[in-house]
Amino acid sequence: MIKKLITNEEIEDWLVSNISQVLEIEKDEIDTTLTFNRLGVDSITGVQITGDLEEMVGFKIDTVLLFKYPTIEKISSFLSEKTK
């Protein structure tokens, strides 16, 4: 995997789009400050999302991060810092 420089907004947009597809929720209905739990992301769904996200950011992501940074906003900010 090649590490890329990705902005906070790009990761947020990607997560909104991915979660909207996986759980079939309208993008407009996804609040980036809501917890992943509240959006309906369980451990099985979380594994799928982080698996796809790894390819997007270009480095390995532990699913545990979804619990440590439990909103789209928080994890995007953490990951975009890591790409710098």
Next chain:
Amino acid sequence: MNKQQSVKAAQSIHGGKHVIVENKMLQNSQKMHAIYITNVIPTLGFIGAIIFSIYYGFGLFEVVILVLMYFISVTGMEVGYHRFFTHASFKSNSFITSFLAITGSFCAMGPVIYWVANHRRHHRHSDKDGDPHSPHKSGSFLKGLWHSHIGWQYEDNAPNTAYFAKELLKNPLVFQLNKYYLVWLVLGLLIPTVIGFFIVGGWVGALSGFLWGGLARIFIVNQVTFSVTSLCHIYGKKEYDTNEESRNLAILAIPTFGQSWHNNHHAFPNSAYIGLKWWQIDIGGMIITVLKFLGLAWDIQKPKKRIK
């Protein structure tokens, strides 16, 4: 996590979505749960309960706590996990939703959304490739029996909950009930222990409640439930020409709360009532009728006409 450990591979894909999620971490935690929590500890508990009773007897308290906890757990499993959550065969309020998810968790068969996803997978692929627990896909009779009864729990990949049960993931109440599965499971062990402590008295009463109302009860509930996935796809009468091998097995009707009329169930999967003739005892259906008269169940699904 490398790519292999991550997510990619999937047995089959429906509508662009994975049906199962292949991930080592998920598979390991599922396997450890199935081995120890679902099977080994309750089996040891059952043996322990028998040894306990050799020394301390098996009296009225043991019978009552076992039957009471069995009744509550199978109500949670059969009426709750199965008919309410998986097949949405009736509607209810938040209290009953919570009660059924909690008491279903008492059976140690996994969190409700995971269970629902697996069971919907079983209905989609019954006795075909993709069925998690068919007795007919393992090569030999004994291998098939073992696989459909217990083995599949150790071998299987996690079902994609977002594919099979996304309406439950998106329900905040059910999501929370699902998340605290282990708390409910422990509660199901604590209740008979505390009852034993106060009714029989002291640690002997507590231990008796824990063993008979807790672990031995889980062992018995599970063996009965596993018999639906194994025996009820092998033995019994096939009254409806369903496209799989389910059977009506009368001998298990009472302990399974009606689920052993399994061919009826596969013919009418969304029906709240599984015993379809007057003599087909269906305790789960009776419980739903009682809930209906109490105003706690509505929009109850009944069998639709089907060509025999």
